[in-house]
Amino acid sequence: MIHDFSYDIAVIGAGAAGLAAAAETAKSPFRTVVIDREDQLGGILRQCIHNGFGLRYFKEELTGPEYADRVAALAAKPNVEFKTGTAVTEIKRLPDNGFELLAFSAAEGVSRIRARALFLGMGCRERNRGNLAIPGSRPAGIFTAGAAQKLLNIEGMLPGKSAVIVGSGDIGLIMARRLRWSGVEVKAVVEIMPHPSGLTRNVVQCLNDFGIPLYLEHSVVNIAGRERVQYVEVAPLDNGIPQLDRQFRIECDTVLFSVGLIPENELSRQLGVELNPATGGAIVDANLQTSVPGVFAGGNVLHVHDLVDFVSEEAADAGRSIVHYLDGTLNSQANPVTVSANLKYVVPNKFNTGEKGTYSFRPLIVSDAATLEAELNGRLVWKRKFTYVKPAEMLKVELPAEILNESGTLVFRLQEEA
Amino acid sequence: MYDAVIVGAGVSGASTAWQLSHYDLKVALVERWADVGFGVSKANSGIIHGGFHHSARKTLKARLEILGNLMFDKLQYELDFPFHRNGILVVAFSDEQMVTVRKLYQQGVENGVRNLEMCGRDRLLELEPKLNPEVVGGFYAPNGGTIEPYRYVFSLVESARRNGCDLFCNFEVVSGERKNNLWTLTAADGRTIKARYVINAAGLFADRVSAVCGAEEFKIHARKGEEYLLDRNSPARPGKVVFPVPSRESKGILVIPTAEGTTMIGPTADPAEDKLDTTTSADNMQRIVTLVSRMVNGVSTRDVITSFAGLRPVLDSEDFYIDLSEKVPHFVQVAGIQSPGLTASPAIGEYVKDLLKKDGLELVEKEKIEYRNPPHHELRNETPEALDRLHADDPAWTHVVCRCEKISEAEIIEAVRKGHTTLDGVKFYTRAGMGRCQGGFCSAKIMKIISRESGIPMEELTKKGGNSRLLGGKLGTIKVNTTPEAAE
């Protein structure tokens, strides 16, 4: 029998975003269902067994599983139901502006789940070797950093015996340490950019602690090995072009890729949610509502964060907006928010007049003295100085309500100081 | 003792085994790699060609291509594999190219291909709106299509086995001897197999198998083709296979709407020294993208989800060599099966059967032939109602393991139970791990299922057999020592 379920709110994804959103909707009288394809709550936090989470959201340093338990506990209320081991494969909008989800699970079989509002919390996936089209052969021993992390931390299996890590994203750095702490050699981390892609503290405690070389402005130009990886060839880059005459070989049996994350918006596409090419996530208004009324998003499905605390904060904001939406008290204005110099994107993409606004940015530059400026209708209305801005670290600021006092266009820019 | 042993479980060998399995014969199929179709067939472009690229008067490959093409509808009905006769377009972007287009069209007509249609620009754009509007003209071959080549091989072998054919994988033939009217083939690991007839369908290594059996000496050259696979969401996916005007060496670089919903661009055609060299290169990706971007709109390197390379086995003659050996008795050569080998393969099997008959092998149809493979369910292709019924029998049907391609645990279990115990074997059988995350999320889960169902410990699982171990062992088997000296 195909099950039919009906809720006020469906939260898709029970990671740091979905659970934080549900923790907010739980405070309302509305009924929420939280759906996740994994058997356990917490999403990717389950495999992030290292510490460093929660300083901002819980004012305490936690490991991933601890953070997951804490945020799950906030959502565990009588009006919140959890469906784990349940994969949503289709979403459609109904004529009454509600939504119907088609979901599969081993326990319940086929379910149709109806809800009046949705929170998208599907997170992101890792870019992989195929996305980069790294030349060479296709032997065993090539993993994304996250896949290797899952094998090691969840299954207790070593991905190999000696590894090279491609890309210096945080997961790659964390995995460098995890591999060394598992008896696996780490020969090198290879990064195409002139600066690390991960947080500085991870470079210190995951690479420097173990004497692992970090090759900046280098690229893997070949992966060799017929059955299992035998070695990689690495070349320095000059203006982005590999200098093959200076290439060198690193013997290894494992290559991990930590080369960026892509928001998982396949379900959002089915709903016709408008996406932002700069983030890979939805275009959202001040309430984190997407272009489809009643559909909200937060966390890595919206834009890739480097701190889980920001994921939960953003999702909690969206959770509160959902309650307003169902209450009929949502204030949704169309004043555009955009970026100009030195910023890759801003989230959200609209603001409400007379309300405070929270904005996240991804800088395009590395600088130890930069000013973030906001112009409302061409008039400089706000600025803040930053020491150490870099693409690896998201900026998040709050603009007070009195600044956003007229409708129009809000433009942010990042000015490097001379 | 077998009546016939077929060396090589690619499209040619599998098709031959399937044909012969309908007769009262003991048939064995031996494969060098860990699974069937893991050689040339695995990296095929998956096109059922239209029968116009080569002259049927001049080449065996064209004759078999035309016959093979006609056989696929029945085969799909019986064996159940993804195949769509969605048509082929050959497109020209200059008047000069139109000269070749007219010649090809004419050749197709002379070959007896029906329903070919010369098209002007407007007609082409009507047939395929994804084409670059600068297209000048071309022709349409509605008989062409796309197929999942490995699934086709799996289906053939499954049916052959159901009708009594034995399969031996990891069987690399290193010698062949004929004594007392009986062939003995010996594998690298020492196993032997005895048979009255040998069919050499060893793909890239058909020259070596021929040589070790004392048959004809010839040389198989490897011609590499690199392919790039684009995400399901790629706006470039056309409705029909789009061919450029061909060159002498190859049919050119195409845009292929694969039978399973992705888009493939390629292949290149470059000689490879090493018959195991399936490496891809950075230059070729750029070249392919540039070339296909001239034909269809919306091609982007951002949509590339993976790349791979295959090798075509090529003889100097550029034609197929399918014949009884003139040097040794009871030995059939099936060599040089390059493009359009996949299209021709059903006809190749029949052709080989006829050669065996000519050579005196008595062919008596089995009393009971199982023509159809049992229905093969896939979560992605079933209605919710059907899945609900499947779930009632087995909850694994609604456990989604591969999210990108929507593959259930039940499909993975089925693959393992049918003998596909490598990660690639499961991937090619089910598509699990073939989607946009390329196994990032599901590999660990699939490995656990393979291990549980096959009894092979996790640490011994391989990607594709041999020494392609997926893991480095259990955590704790290497002592942790992070002192700086230990790093040396």
Place this chain on the structure above:
Amino acid sequence: MEKKLICINCPIGCHLTAERSNDSDAWSVTGNRCPRGELYARNELTDPRRVVTATVRCNSELMPRLPVRSSEPLPKRYIDALLNRLYDMEVKIPVKRGEVLIANVENTGIDVIFSCDCGK
């Protein structure tokens, strides 16, 4: 004497400068935005410590490995031995988050505790 360090306590990653005159043992720290930076720098220069995280085998069907952590940063010199000891262990569920697996590692007063619940 002057040493440059990057604080690893939180994602800000303060760039610290620790200074010490030749006749003194005490480091004075600048560049930190919170008191933990100062403590980190002192420890790092005299007795570097890290929070250790790992997994241990267990008898749960759902979770073949359970995550564990040190309750406080542990002197680096004890880490390898502790990891090897943890990898040799097998624990029985149920366990509770925060429950002590190994008490007082090497007499440091630091415990190894479970990072999650498992079993009832």
